[in-house]
Each structure stands twice: as structure tokens, then as C-alpha cells.
Amino acid sequence: MSNVVLTGGRGFLGWHTRAALYEKGVDVSLVPVGTKFNLAEARRAVSGADRLIHLAGINRADDEQVKSGNQLFAKQMAEILLSVDNPPSTIVFANSTQAGNGSVYGQAKLVAGEILREAAEKVGAEFLDLRLPNLFGEHGRPFYNAVTATFCHILVEGEEPTVDTDKELTLLHAQDAADLLIGNRALENQESVEEHETVSGLLRRLQEIDSIYRRGEIPDVSAEFTRNLFNTYRSHSFMQRPEIPLIKHADERGSFSEIIRTHGGTGQTSFSTTVPGVLRGGHFHRRKVERFLVLSGNARIALRKMFTNEVLHFDVNGGEPIAIDMPTMWTHSIENTGSEILLTNFWTNDHFDPNNPDTIVEAV
Structure with missing residues (x-):
């Protein structure tokens, strides 16, 4: 076809x-x-x-x-x-x-x-x-x-x-x-x-999904129906409050910010380093739940809802931790806009399967 x-x-x-x-x-x-x-x-x-x-x-x-x-x-x-x-x-x-x-x-x-x-x-x-x-x-x-x-x-x-x-x-x-x-x-x-x-x-x-998500947590999305309900709810909450402020704990040693808590599932947390001027991503997911957090450096996160022209930009840096969720069927990317190595943390609800990546290439 x-x-x-x-x-x-x-x-x-x-x-x-x-x-x-x-x-x-x-x-x-x-x-x-x-x-x-x-x-x-x-x-x-x-x-x-x-x-x-x-x-x-x-x-x-x-x-x-x-x-x-x-x-x-x-x-x-x-x-x-x-x-x-x-x-x-x-x-x-x-x-x-x-x-x-x-x-x-x-x-x-x-x-x-x-x-x-x-x-x-x-x-x-x-x-x-x-x-x-x-x-x-x-x-x-x-x-x-x-x-x-x-x-x-x-x-x-x-x-x-x-x-x-x-x-x-x-x-x-x-x-x-x-x-x-x-x-x-x-x-x-x-x-x-x-x-x-x-x-x-x-x-x-x-109501349970709403209560959990408002606490900064991800509900147990191991069941497909719950995952689909959560992604549905998230499409509405994203338009209302896309940025999720995090609490930063700092002393002379540095700082710590909790990224996310989950009630279950098979979540995967990853991080990447990106040299200045490099753009990562340029793809969307049909089902995957994903969150970005810049830990160090400066970056621009861009998102575009599929089949639309408007691009949303979020300029973020490691000094002020902000989490950005990637809604399903929104293509997204992250670019190192600073002069230092960019360190980014990623969380997704499932383990990466190369036979079923749910990662569809599309430029933002």
C-alpha cells in the first residue's frame, strides 16, 4: 500500500x-x-x-x-x-x-x-x-x-x-x-x-491520572488502556501547562533535582551529551510517553503537532531545571545552543525495542 x-x-x-x-x-x-x-x-x-x-x-x-x-x-x-x-x-x-x-x-x-x-x-x-x-x-x-x-x-x-x-x-x-x-x-x-x-x-x-500527574508523577501505564487514557489526558494538559517546574536542591557540592516518579511500568531513563550546535531528534512517537530534562548547558527544544505549521520553542538550561513532555504525534528536537557540552536526561515509559522503535523520522 x-x-x-x-x-x-x-x-x-x-x-x-x-x-x-x-x-x-x-x-x-x-x-x-x-x-x-x-x-x-x-x-x-x-x-x-x-x-x-x-x-x-x-x-x-x-x-x-x-x-x-x-x-x-x-x-x-x-x-x-x-x-x-x-x-x-x-x-x-x-x-x-x-x-x-x-x-x-x-x-x-x-x-x-x-x-x-x-x-x-x-x-x-x-x-x-x-x-x-x-x-x-x-x-x-x-x-x-x-x-x-x-x-x-x-x-x-x-x-x-x-x-x-x-x-x-x-x-x-x-x-x-x-x-x-x-x-x-x-x-x-x-x-x-x-x-x-x-x-x-x-x-x-x-481523576486518578489527574491527581497523580499534578503531583509530578507518571501513573502506572503498563496497561495499554491506562497508557492510552493518560496520553489522551496529557494532550489536554500539555496545551494548558506544557512546562513542569522542578524543585532544585543546591549546596556547595552542586544541585539535585528529582526528574520523575512512576507508579509502575517498564520505564527507561537515559541521558545524552551533545556538542555545541548539534541538533538531535527530529521524530515523533505514536504511543511512547517521553520527557526531556536538560541537566547542564543550554538548549532549545522544539515541538510541532503533526500536520500543522506552528512550532513551539522552549529555551532551557541546566541552571533552572524545567521538564518538557513530548506529546504523542508531535515531532520534536533538541539543539545545543550554548558553548559547552549539553547534558540531557530522557525518560520514556518503555524499554527501547529496535524491532518496534515507535520512532518516526520527521523534521520539526
């Missing part, structure tokens, strides 16, 4: 999917739908592509907009598939477990899926109807994408969320959903990466 077409590529799940495809070195073409749909441009993007992943949809609007919008997007994609000489061999639809449940949204998703299925059959393409449950993950929109994002936002703001209706949720991290969409994981294995939790249970987990 070398070329994938995405609709909804600038949305929450689209951002996650693009990060997963980037790791694979796959070229991605974004096709707008709705009022921004351009038939000629869409035909050029779709013809010859290996896979079309249809993510675009409407779930928050009045009933008529939900119904007509979801069907329109599917019809536009079907029109493209039927009009190109070389359609993709695989069509993937990001459907919902609500499809066919009797609601306006569920019926709209069901009909949209059938429109795409019929088009795929006509062009001889494989059709994958992925029924997604409640998604959560980094940079979800509070009060829109999912209750997880809403809880994280409220907790980071220092307020206390409430549970209006407690029920069991089926939760799927957006990176796992992305792996299903792009074929990294077989659809029959979807249940193995889903988690079942009540709304109140989810809130308790996030």
Missing part, C-alpha cells in the same frame, strides 16, 4: 489515521466533501489509489443535516468510484456501532454504508464496513468528540466533572481505530483492543 485517499482527514480520527499512515511512509491525499467537494480534483486523487478511507460524517447537527449530510458525502464518494478508470482496490468506511439502531444518526450511517458498498461492488473493490464504538484519544474536542475528551478538559481546568447518565461504554483508542482502518490490524481482532467501562468508572480512572 503506497497511496491512500482520506475524506475527513482534518478531523479527530483523520489526524490519528494520517499519523499511522505516516509511520508506514504512505502517501495520503485528502479529499474534501460536502460544499467543498471538487469532482475533478477528487477524481485525480482517487484514480490509482490503493485504498479509500471514508471518515467524513456529521454527528452533531439537526436531524435533517445529519441525515442529508452523511448520505451526501457517501454519494459523492460513490460518484467518484464509478467515474474513474482505476478505482482503489479497497474501500473502507468508518461506520458506527449505532448504525441501524433506529436513531437518525444510526440510520444515516447505515444508508451511507450501503451506498458505498454498492459502489464498491460495481467496481470490484473490497468493501470494509468498520463499526466503531466510542472513540477516544489525543486532541479530541471537548463537548463534541467523546465524553473522555470532555472529562479531560474539565479536569485540566481544575474543575470537577459530573456524570449525568451512567452506562457502560465500549471504548476504542483512535490509534487502534487507525490501525484497523489502514489494515495494520485485522478487523476480526477489533474486540481485542476495545475496552468496556462505565461512564463513572472512566471518570474515576481519569
